[in-house]
Amino acid sequence: MEREPFDAVVQRCGPMVLRVCWAVAGPDLAEDAWSETFLAALRAYPELPAGSNVEAWLVTIARNKAIDQLRAQSRRPAPTERLPEPARWEERDTQLDLWDALKRLTPRQREAVALHYLAGLPYAEVARLVGGNPAAARRAGADAIASLRSMLALAKEDESR
Structure with missing residues (x-):
C-alpha cells in the first residue's frame, strides 16, 4: 500500500488540526501550534508505520504542540502597558x-x-x-x-x- 503524499495529508487534515490547536491553546497560539505540528509530522512521517491512523497521530502531535505553546507563553513576561482594544x-x-x-x-x-x-x-x-x-x-x-x-x-x- 502506497503512502499518501504528505502535502495531501496537510490539505486533508489541516483544518481539523487547526481546530484542535485552537480549542487547546486558544486563538492567539493556534497557528503557531499548527505550524509546529506539521513540522514535527513532516520529520516523522516517513517512519510512520503503514496502516497507522494518520488523523489520530496528527491530533496527538497537535495536542502536544498546543500544550507546548501554552507552556511557552506562560514563561514569557507579560506586557506592563495596556494595549488599546483592537477593532x-x-x-x-x-x-x-x-x-x-x-x-x-x-x-x-x-x-x-x-x-x-x-x-x-x-x-x-x-x-x-x-x-x-x-x-x-x-x-x-x-x-x-x-x-x-x-x-x-x-x-x-x-x-x-
Whole structure:
C-alpha cells in the first residue's frame, strides 16, 4: 500500500488540526501550534508505520504542540502597558466568546471537545490519548458541551440587554 503524499495529508487534515490547536491553546497560539505540528509530522512521517491512523497521530502531535505553546507563553513576561482594544467584529466576538467559554472548562473537558467534536476521534481514541476509559471521555465531552451551551447562552443573554 502506497503512502499518501504528505502535502495531501496537510490539505486533508489541516483544518481539523487547526481546530484542535485552537480549542487547546486558544486563538492567539493556534497557528503557531499548527505550524509546529506539521513540522514535527513532516520529520516523522516517513517512519510512520503503514496502516497507522494518520488523523489520530496528527491530533496527538497537535495536542502536544498546543500544550507546548501554552507552556511557552506562560514563561514569557507579560506586557506592563495596556494595549488599546483592537477593532472588534461580530465574528471575532463570537470566536472570543467561545474561547472564553472553552477556557473555563477543565483541561480534560477541553481536550474531550477538541479531540472528539473538533477532530472527530471516537471516544475510545480520546481515552487512549488523554488517559482513562471511553465512558469517562464520553462523560467529559457531554459535561463540556452542556457547560458550553450554558455559558454561551448566558453570554448571548448579556449581549441582548
